[in-house]
Amino acid sequence: MQPAQTVRSGPAAERPATDEVVVISRLTKRYGSRAAVEDLSLTVRRGEVYGFLGPNGAGKTTTLRALLGLVRPTSGTATVLGRPAGAPSPGVGALIEGPGFYPYLSGRQNLRVLARYAGAAPDRVDAVLGTVDLLDRADDRYSTWSLGMKQRLGVAAALLKDPEVVVLDEPTNGLDPAGITDMRALLRRLAADGRTVLLSSHLLGEVEQVCDRVAVISAGRLVVEGSVDELVGLRRLVVEAEPLGEAAAVATRLLGADRVSVVDGALHLQAGPEDAARVNRALVHADVDVTGLRQEAQTLEAVFLRMTGPPPGAAGPTADGAGRGALR
Known part of the structure; x- marks a missing residue:
């Protein structure tokens, strides 16, 4: 594997350090002798959509869980909005490894339960249902919803406290083309609202369409980081x-x-x-x-494959909702 590369140019590269709302420094997480994440450093800037990209098993979810305090790093540090990883903060919302809701409750009822536990204002429930375009199905049982609707309800739950930073782990995972299109539109709305979004994915075409900057990770290590335009410009x-x-x-x-x-x-x-x-x-x-x-x-997929080589067990490019390749 080649050493990590960082591509930086233009005004975004000149922003002050105070614009860095997520900072991960030399993060390592080991399970026994196996390193799920190793010596990983990256930053996410205020107001951008940042794509954390790599095949399944690359260490994306482990990194996000460490960032949110759900696992303890073996070494290294992570901060969000200047607070140590896991410190309570109303400024952070997250969806990690898929949503989990009561199947016998409606979407609105599920969010009301979460809002009470999270201390969110009651009027936030309908506000976030509107943000994710679920108001028309809000009173239907969660068990009757499509996978795409369930994923969007998970994003709504992450938005209940009106966070500044939203962390989403594979939000398009398992979705059909229509669901991927809906999620892509939702991510653009979140960015238009001025939120900072940290998005992990293995769908290269989707990341290429919605993200401002991208970090490519393979086997737990950062291999390249830069804006999408800069990376495909290689x-x-x-x-x-x-x-x-x-x-x-x-x-x-x-x-x-x-x-x-x-x-x-x-x-x-x-x-x-x-x-x-x-x-x-x-x-x-x-x-x-x-x-x-x-x-x-080059597409982002070509950049990934050139930097890392085909991941073990990866199939060739297949059509996804955007007509672009995916690494699985």
Whole structure:
């Protein structure tokens, strides 16, 4: 696995440290000899939708549970809104590992029960039902609801105390395309309301559409972090040339070994359009015959696979609600 990379540029990278509402520093959680999370550091800034991305088993849920004080880290620290992980705070709402409600109660009744225990104002119940578009089914039994409606009720429960920071663990897990579309719209509304959202997911297409910044995690370690635009901007220049060995050597001298690979008989260079002309000139100057040169924009899935390699047991790209790949 390659070392973690951080891509930072533009105004977002220049925000003051006081804008960091979630800070995880060198977090490690071990179960016996196995490290579920290892030396993980990341920050979430005020007002952004932050995607915590990786395949199942990568350590996402363990990290979020440590952040909320549901598990104790082996080492490292985590804070939310300046408070240590797990400290009571009305400014934090969370949905971890799916919602759990009384099946024989209606959606409204379930939220009233939670509101009493949480000390939330009674009028928050209908307010959050409206936020997640469930007012028309609020008096139906929870057991009669679809999975997508149940997930949205879980988000409503996380919003009862009108939190500033919302932590959501795989909110689209198990949803059909219509449910994924509804959840995507809900996440955008939360962001439009000015909330900070920390979202874990293994659906790369969904993260790409709703998140401002992304951290890619694999085997409990951070491998890359940056804005979605910055990460997919790590584009690929594909060069067909002969002799291929000499072409690779020239490209390596020009760009560095970490930006050059040989795939299926062609050079794959981590390079943008601004690099194409100078790569071509260097190859021609070295008497290398260039027979093809094309720019390929990357998806977030391509970035993930290039940084980490296919995760164990992962299937190839499959269609999800957004028509993009998913890592399972």
